[in-house]
Amino acid sequence: MKNLESNICSHIHKAIVSIGKVASEQLSEISLQATKVEFEGDFTLVCFQFTRLLGKNPEQIGNEIGGYLLENCSDIENFNVVKGFLNLSVKDSSWKKEFLDFGDSEIWKGLPGKSERILIEYSSPNTNKPLHLGHLRNNFLGYSLSELLKFAGYDVVKANLVNDRGIHICKSMVAYMESGMTETPESSGMKGDHFVGKYYVQFDQILKSQVAELVKNGVSEDLAKEKAPVSIKAKKMLLDWESGDKEVLGLWKTMNGWVYKGFEATYKRMGVDFDKFYYESDTYILGKDVVDEGLASGVFFKKEDGSVWIDLTNEGLDQKLVLRSDGTSVYITQDIGTAELKFKEFKMDRSVYVVGNEQDYHFVVLFHILRKLGRSYAKGLHHLSYGMVDLPSGKMKSREGTVVDADELMDEMVNTAKERTSELGKIADFEANELNELYEVLGLGAIKYFLLKVDPKKRMMFNPQESIELNGNTATAIQYTHARISAISRKAIQQGLELKLTAIPDSLEKSEKDLLKHLLKFESIVLEASTEYSPAVIANYLYETSRLYNSFFAHESIFQASTAEKVQFRVALSVKSGEVIRACGKILGIVMPERM
């Protein structure tokens, strides 16, 4: 699309210069839009924008530019002006050339490399409970953003900062100790992360009963929460952990080990991976030297009690603590330190944090701090902030048991895919392992697409009662389109037909032209998605591709086309569509099956 469209634009530019006798610098960039179906033409130029510059009415302008193009631009066959809109019809030969260039290109292997490295931090789980639906959105977003940027030519590093320490882990540990430490994931047959999560929930139950007891004896609720024996134990355990108590560290390692084993299985099933793991137990001490540096340079200041702050009132924010009065770190201290560590290790040009929007403020502050500290990497920082996944009952709350567990959801969707597949009964000749692989691909694809097609920054709704759809705007329907295309190319190979797009028939059916024009947009869509950090852009484009292909498929017969040339062309068009669908699927982490 690039060549044809930009060529026309540059001619329009010249036309305006020649018509209005204006300096070419006075013109901003010309952009065209696709002509609406109700009108004749391929591209439309909106002429109102030039009325002031040229001192003429839009109709006149349209006619004059149209006339100029007809004479000077070899791509234009005809034009018409409706109100202020100049509709341009492109010659079939120009379209043909454009389509053939596209047929030659191998753009779906990825865009040319850009010597820029981007580090993407995502997932970042707590090690005290299993992953839930919210984590799925985070993981799929982070993974597909990484794939998207890789595809766009960047050097991408995927990092996971595991939150493996803190009071929440101590809670699981305390509850486990209270239970007598008799069972293990092995003995109970539970997945490690679910096993530890069970004790985290148990802690809360013990706490509740102890608080109730204290309240009955006249203690206020707030105080009771603090004074409950398990609360005290958890706090003491955190201190013991920090002072390196052998026993506590031992239990901590054991329990985290169980969780990691569970996470590993879940990550594998989700199809996400990481190049680098950071652990907060290593990084939580970092950042203090940077605070010292900032104090010396005057970016931070110290209050009488010894606490260290940054004043962001000039930025429209308030004062923010960066070091406690006792000299210990807070959350943001660690993040400063971790940012330094990442840069030291990877020298990345950009750094993206895939973190929920409840931390918007935190990242605004963090980025301000790093900028004020004069860090070279500060301009490349970006918070990919995504909205929560809501249930019809409202927010997910682990304590109220209203979470949708990631492992369970994946099981359910794979199962739904299985039921549907056997209902349709098309794959009777599949081996058992092929079948299971297909169910997995369909179930996981459905969840991924469901979560990725929505603009990341928006909150979204998930209704666990109705399982994720398999008809309509879903991964399943897209995967189906791909399977269909694969069937076409199998048959074409059998018949010894050429799969490459090497020739374009003189006249194209509407559905063919629409599909081709849409496929041409692929590169610019990838660029748009990567500059906006939005896999949703890819997902929506992918769906449109699938829809247009299906429409073409339903309207035109491929192997029964009137001429051999048309058969060849339609086969090649199908193959191309399949390539684009697969490329989008790869970016989204959705596998496209050959048969289903």
Add this chain to the structure above:
RNA sequence: GGUCCCGUAGCUCAGCUGGAUAGAGCAACUGCCUUCUAAGCAGUAGGUCUUUGGUUCGAAUCCAAACGGGAUCACCA
């Protein structure tokens, strides 16, 4: 209360760098499988784009305010 995000069809979402009659899917209703995969296609119906002002030749899109929903404002992470 301050700050930030969101508000489009009954439901879930596109469209938002201003352009012609606002698009999909689900749900409802009609058609289409003796011919390449009907998990599909074609159609009907469904809209004061939360409201009110402003900017503009032109606003779902930009600006302001109001209303509604959410997040956040800890020496928690």
